[in-house]
Amino acid sequence: MDSIVMCGYSVHRQCDFPEEIGGNRHYLIRLQSHGECGARLNDGEQFTLCKGDLLTLAPGDKLKLRKDKLSDDPADVSGDYYLICRGEWVTDWYREIGERKLTRVPPNESLLELWRLLIRETRRVPEAGDEEYLESLLRTFCLSVKRLLNQGQKGESDFIVFRMRRFIEDHAVEKLRVADVAEHVSLSESRAIHLFKEITGRSIVDYLMEVRLNFAIEQMKYTGSTLEEIAENSGFGTYSYFHRVFRRLKGMSPGKFRQKYREDVDWQE
Template identity: 40%
Template structure:
């Protein structure tokens, strides 16, 4: 299946801007607001777009963009087409506008595509840009889905889970997680435990243990180094946590399994 990136870039408007496609946008458009505000009209509906808003337009959609002269507006945008994009779009409902987290890994992926598209045509790797586009689409889809609270897991809890997953192998603190979610420590602790069924530290320990087992399986690192790399701080603590979980010492587990 094909993918084709027609344009990928970043814009920052300070003196006003207006564009319109009343007869329908010709391709798929992804637009992520990163700074300031603007207004859009999608399928006849006027909306104010703020930082963190992701706009998704499909071919044929009526689309207008307006940045007033007294406003500032910055956004990443990408225009694409192809049979793979068609299939991705049609497999689930895509809201016109979603509020998502402006995570570095998402913006880095977007910038990677921008850099690749700046290369001379003879130097561009179509296979690489195709996979980067697919990765961006799937990452955006996940970001959209995670902003929709499920019955058991509110969006704020999902944000806390993602933060812990990213920082589990470092010495993060509970108040770091609470601050990331915009909650008090007591509220974040209670909400996380009631939604996930375990404490933040217990959740982090599961991730650390999984990372440790991967290193035990695929590397020749010492158990002391693995304990440090995976966020346990010391081997005795790693030994205690591991033995409690698996019933054997890390060294015994490594010899038995691998």
């Protein structure tokens, strides 16, 4: 069974770990969240871990960390998320990601949220059935890391657009502007618009409307909310705007769509 050995978050103002982090049975996933930290892997070349550096180490890999106290500045710290795990599935996962040791990844709030969930769940008093639940969370986390690494391999432009899409999906129901999406990936608005269109074949606004529409359709199918409430909850604001976008993309009004869906469900039952 795949299992989590240890999971947490650590901050160091000064550290010198003569002992080696790692083991003969465990995999280590470590993300430098802020600050810098000296490192040496497998007694080889020394390097500096900077914000966004993701380490994925296999059993047998040895990691030594060091941070000298350079100032009295409280912000001069090294922070990292870490996960130590083991299992046959994890072994297969590690082979699938290409056994990469060190990769620079951009900020990814979805991954950090999942990491924080793992930390909370591993710290609470265990109950019956927790092993299966934690194993599922571990696999979900590892697959998220794999997806992030695979997107990074496609090239810088593809990865930037991947981040833009995730940002849109996370904030679609808010008052989101194209300028907000561009700022998230540190691009000018015109460059973000051109790049998104080049990679996906559609505009940022069209993708935003599609995400909002999918969310609205889920509410139309499975809730009793009014169409006016759904329009507001999905980020469209007014029903008239929601109606106009829905008809343009779906070829019918929201009311007609909901009626047709309910008739189809009643017929199947």
